Amino acid sequence: AIYENVAELEKLNMQFDFIVVGGKRDRWKRRCKLPFGERQTFGFSAGSRWLVIATPNTPWDWNYTTTPQVGLNGRTVAFPRGFVLGGSSSVNYMVYTRGSKEDFDRFALIADDERWSWDNLIPYMKKNEQFTQPADHHNTTGQFNPAVHGFNGINSVTLSGFPSPIDDRVIETTQELAEFPFNLDMNSGDPIGVGWGQMTVKDGSRSSSATSYLAPQFVSRPNLHVLLHARVTRVLPTASNDFRTVEFVQDLKGKRMTLSAKKEIVLSAGSVGTPTILMYSGIGNSSALQSLGIKPLHNLPSVGQNLTDHSLLPLGWLVDSTDTFDTEARNTTALWSTTRQRISDGSGFPTTLPYSSASRDPSAGPNTAHYEHLYSNGFLGTTPPTGNYLGITSAVVSPASRGSITLNTSDPLAPPLINPNLLASEFDIFIMRYAVRSALRFAASKPWADYVIAPPVGVNNTSTDDELDDYIRQNAGSVFHPVGTASVSPVGAKFGVVDPDLSVKGLTGLRVVDLSVMNRIPAAHSQAAAYIIGERGADMIKETWS
Ligand SMILES: Cc1cc2nc3c(=O)[nH]c(=O)nc-3n(C[C@H](O)[C@H](O)[C@H](O)COP(=O)(O)OP(=O)(O)OC[C@H]3O[C@@H](n4cnc5c(N)ncnc54)[C@H](O)[C@@H]3O)c2cc1C
Numbered sequence: 001a002i003y004e005n006v007a008e009l010e011k012l013n014m015q016f017d018f019i020v021v022g023g024k025r026d027r028w029k030r031r032c033k034l035p036f037g038e039r040q041t042f043g044f045s046a047g048s049r050w051l052v053i054a055t056p057n058t059p060w061d062w063n064y065t066t067t068p069q070v071g072l073n074g075r076t077v078a079f080p081r082g083f084v085l086g087g088s089s090s091v092n093y094m095v096y097t098r099g100s101k102e103d104f105d106r107f108a109l110i111a112d113d114e115r116w117s118w119d120n121l122i123p124y125m126k127k128n129e130q131f132t133q134p135a136d137h138h139n140t141t142g143q144f145n146p147a148v149h150g151f152n153g154i155n156s157v158t159l160s161g162f163p164s165p166i167d168d169r170v171i172e173t174t175q176e177l178a179e180f181p182f183n184l185d186m187n188s189g190d191p192i193g194v195g196w197g198q199m200t201v202k203d204g205s206r207s208s209s210a211t212s213y214l215a216p217q218f219v220s221r222p223n224l225h226v227l228l229h230a231r232v233t234r235v236l237p238t239a240s241n242d243f244r245t246v247e248f249v250q251d252l253k254g255k256r257m258t259l260s261a262k263k264e265i266v267l268s269a270g271s272v273g274t275p276t277i278l279m280y281s282g283i284g285n286s287s288a289l290q291s292l293g294i295k296p297l298h299n300l301p302s303v304g305q306n307l308t309d310h311s312l313l314p315l316g317w318l319v320d321s322t323d324t325f326d327t328e329a330r331n332t333t334a335l336w337s338t339t340r341q342r343i344s345d346g347s348g349f350p351t352t353l354p355y356s357s358a359s360r361d362p363s364a365g366p367n368t369a370h371y372e373h374l375y376s377n378g379f380l381g382t383t384p385p386t387g388n389y390l391g392i393t394s395a396v397v398s399p400a401s402r403g404s405i406t407l408n409t410s411d412p413l414a415p416p417l418i419n420p421n422l423l424a425s426e427f428d429i430f431i432m433r434y435a436v437r438s439a440l441r442f443a444a445s446k447p448w449a450d451y452v453i454a455p456p457v458g459v460n461n462t463s464t465d466d467e468l469d470d471y472i473r474q475n476a477g478s479v480f481h482p483v484g485t486a487s488v489s490p491v492g493a494k495f496g497v498v499d500p501d502l503s504v505k506g507l508t509g510l511r512v513v514d515l516s517v518m519n520r521i522p523a524a525h526s527q528a529a530a531y532i533i534g535e536r537g538a539d540m541i542k543e544t545w546s
Pocket of ligand 1 (some may be wrong): 021022080081082083084085086087088089091092093094095096097230231232233268269270271273274277479480481482514515516524525526527528530
């Protein structure tokens with residue numbers, strides 16, 4: 001059931017086995033709701049009860065802003081996070097991309113745990129996914145590869161059900177330029193190329209963790225209790241090095257309350273929320289916490305470090321058409337298809353360029369993209385007052401830059417300092433520059449000759465590196481894919497925040513199950529990875545308590 005006020009819960013006089021912080025997914029909630037026999041199969045006691053704590057659901061955004069970004073000429077940029085049941089999956093752009101096989105194999109390598117390899121995660125991808133017909137029920141043959149998808153999962157993924165006037169030209173470009181090979185399915189583990197976009201949509205509506213994992217049939221289960229409007233301030237020790245209590249408020253000026261779990265607290269508050277809660281709880285870099293007046297309880301210097309995000313630059317080419325979304329509500333995100341590209345195939349970059357050594361390449365391997373293009377039938381940035389546009393938005397998807405989430409006060413209701421350090425590394429600006437030039441080549445190719453009228457203002461074929469860099473640093477922002485602030489590392493490692501089973505290092509009763517655990521960012525939009533971690537983490541919890 002869903003509760004607005006903790007008093008309603010207190011009346012039930014219940015004890016909870018698990019408390020999940022962050023209104024999100026998850027499979028494990030389903031399991032404990034299965035009929036008694038099956039529940040026994042999964043090893044939960046008949047009395048298992050679950051509580052999901054969610055933030056207030058209006059307004060829908062935490063309204064964060066980054067710190068001044070060195071790589072963006074000192075600008076600060078918006079850093080939205082979903083302030084709603086379903087978290088950012090309820091507010092995101094719905095693009096569904098998993099990343100490369102190499103992305104997850106590297107994750108497993110760094111974690112020193114094969115459970116995180118691509119091959120071992122495929123069952124969880126399929127468990128999450130319910131590939132459905134697009135809204136217009138068009139023939140999808142040749143637009144995706146059914147063999148790599150799940151059809152019986154819970155979260156709907158589909159192809160666009162709304163044909164776009166630029167579709168044919170994009171596909172034609174894949175036949176025209178070797179730089180943009182056609183890729184039947186970018187979710188096969190081998191994402192390089194241009195193909196049809198997939199998105200988390202069902203029958204034309206958003207499919208999020210709230211509409212899927214927290215759908216009425218699951219929320220109505222008798223042992224799942226969802227408390228809304230509950231902001232967790234800290235996790236508290238129940239005994240030395242054992243954290244099974246959450247402290248929270250329902251009113252920013254109200255009293256702090258606590259709830260304890262018999263088995264575990266699961267932090268699913270995301271790459272900003274999770275490290276913030278840990279640090280306010282005294283779990284982090286002890287000397288930094290002490291200097292803020294926070295009593296250090298457990299020294300884990302990696303908490304909040306290694307923040308990694310994708311940077312993004314929308315560009316618009318003026319076109320000879322009125323049939324674009326610019327003329328409608330200008331915030332539509334009619335993403336059509338995407339391309340992921342490497343600078344060169346196989347062996348790294350041209351040797352005349354800096355960062356030519358493969359060992360300095362931050363991408364996960366030769367089949368992992370450095371950058372992405374999003375083609376849209378309209379400009380994805382702030383639309384100019386007049387004109388219709390072909391949008392090509394570039395993103396650096398294997399960045400070298402690293403930032404951090406830190407605190408500057410001991411008040412757990414204060415926002416953290418968010419520094420994704422976008423485009424701080426020379427490597428990342430080099431990739432963004434390359435991606436922009438690649439977009440110029442794309443739009444200058446034959447299929448666009450009778451369509452594109454002019455290149456983006458400020459960016460063209462004769463732009464020098466310095467001019468492009470200036471333009472990029474002045475106009476780029478974030479794709480809102482933060483990961484890595486509570487990273488997985490091997491058992492016994494001196495770095496990292498959680499062990500490969502996602503339990504917080506050196507503590508009992510506390511696990512992290514969200515994107516903050518990804519030690520490297522996948523070269524993809526991040527929600528698929530969040531679902532994969534949710535599904536895999538759920539089984540790890542089950543394994544612990546069977
Ligand atoms: C505007 C936007 C567009 C995006 N577009 C795409 C896209 O097209 N495709 C894609 O794949 N990805 C996209 N993403 C990213 C994707 O949605 C996220 O990577 C994913 O949802 C992260 O999941 P998470 O569970 O780690 O964190 P989140 O989804 O952020 O969930 C964290 C939850 O915890 C709650 N929480 C945080 N702190 C507390 C606290 N102290 N107490 C209680 N609750 C708390 C939050 O309110 C939220 O409900 C987008 C993100 C944004 C913001």
